[in-house]
Amino acid sequence: MTATLIYCYDPMCSWCWGFRPTWTKLQKALQPLIDQDQLTIQPMLGGLAVDSDIAMPNDMKTKLEATWKNIQATLGTEFNFDFWRTTTPRRSTYPACRACYVARDTGLEEEMYHAIQEAYYLNAKNPSDLDTLIECAEHIGMNPDGFQKSMQHVKxxxxxxxxxxxxxxxxxxxxxxxALLIGDKLTLIPLDYKDHNSMLESIKKAL
Structure with missing residues (x-):
């Protein structure tokens, strides 16, 4: 029986951005298990915040900027803090999640995920805005018109x-x-943001 490793994420989750280098290493380390048909990796969208056109309150902006600073201090993750001064943030991650859902159909979910993260955290663009998501779609080679139609369909x-x-x-x-799913048994895998080896051992042990 092939086990499924579920990776639940949100493209606008800053801890997911912090986790990205370690997650990349873990995926590479798991490749032999994938090649032997012992394991598949299934991304799953978490959806942090519903659709909203309301500007984010100042206290939430302050809190989230502090979270970025904490992740940067803890993990060394790069952030562009201009985002908090040059855009109008909204508490709305569903559009970015839909973009990843749409990209999944063409096998480009991970590319879309990374394009959104880089637009957001490095280039201070707002992935709550459709324009930013269309840019990301074009960047990874998707047709912008088809992408917009698919986004509306998913919504x-x-x-x-x-x-x-x-x-x-x-x-x-x-x-x-x-989380590792084997048959109908689900085992949560404790995260280690700095070292993939403990997660690799947990997965192998559960298998």
């Missing part, structure tokens, strides 16, 4: 919300989260 059919409900049902309520 109309509430496909993202279905996936978020599934994540909640599995108890994946924080991002990033890792």
């Amino acid at each position: 109309n059919q509430r496909l993202l919300e279905e996936e978020i409900d599934q994540a909640r049902h599995l108890g994946l309520n924080s991002f990033p989260s890792l």
